[in-house]
Amino acid sequence: MAITLYQSATSMFCEKVRIVMRMKNVPFEIFDVRPNRQPLIDFSGQRKVPVMDYNGKCIIDSTFISAFLEEQYPQNSIYPDKPSDKGLALMLEDWADEVLNLAIRTLRRAETPEAKKEAEAGLGIHFRTLDQFFTGKEFIFGRMTIADIAIFTQLHYLYTAANYEIPATHKALHAWIDFMRRYLKLESLKASAT
Numbered sequence: 445m446a447i448t449l450y451q452s453a454t455s456m457f458c459e460k461v462r463i464v465m466r467m468k469n470v471p472f473e474i475f476d477v478r479p480n481r482q483p484l485i486d487f488s489g490q491r492k493v494p495v496m497d498y499n500g501k502c503i504i505d506s507t508f509i510s511a512f513l514e515e516q517y518p519q520n521s522i523y524p525d526k527p528s529d530k531g532l533a534l535m536l537e538d539w540a541d542e543v544l545n546l547a548i549r550t551l552r553r554a555e556t557p558e559a560k561k562e563a564e565a566g567l568g569i570h571f572r573t574l575d576q577f578f579t580g581k582e583f584i585f586g587r588m589t590i591a592d593i594a595i596f597t598q599l600h601y602l603y604t605a606a607n608y609e610i611p612a613t614h615k616a617l618h619a620w621i622d623f624m625r626r627y628l629k630l631e632s633l634k635a636s637a638t
């Protein structure tokens with residue numbers, strides 16, 4: 445069985461897939477696309493990462509890769525047990541990948557103090573919701589699922605690549621990010637930002 449993950453180290457979507465693979469103890473090789481994307485384009489016909497080469501089969505997009513891995517390696521499931529919770533977990537995964545991601549990218553690209561303020565206000569709405577989510581809770585569905593992983597990887601990117609600190613007023617969210625970082629045995633946020 446040969447599995448290669450075409451990735452870049454700082455991409456939040458690649459981090460999401462790496463966490464799923466590690467959670468399921470799937471051995472994989474890494475192909476970093478930053479020096480040269482051409483092998484990725486030749487293999488997948490497009491330029492975005494993550495892409496998984498699973499014994500020659502090409503799977504594009506972190507959500508599809510995660511779902512495929514779940515099918516092949518059902519141990520340590522990334523989805524909650526209850527079917528209604530699974531639907532909610534998939535919604536949250538998509539919300540993190542699309543809505544939260546867009547709010548973070550808007551902040552990262554803000555060029556003026558006004559644009560930054562507006563972007564922070566938009567992101568603040570999500571921080572408040574997540575602060576409520578994680579008050580007194582380690583995982584949304586009782587154990588780690590794709591919902592926690594997708595939300596965490598977007599927020600982690602804020603520190604590692606966008607060099608942004610979530611306001612300290614969001615205490616529960618801060619505590620949760622710290623907890624997830626320790627749980628996933630990730631390097632210090634500050635250290636990985638350099």
Ligand SMILES: N[C@@H](CCC(=O)N[C@@H](CS)C(=O)NCC(=O)O)C(=O)O
Nearest residue numbers: 455456457491492493494505506507
């Ligand atoms: N929905 C995709 C998003 C993938 C994505 O946007 N990847 C970015 C890196 S974070 C990328 O490869 N961008 C390169 C480009 O657009 O040329 C997923 O979940 O995998």
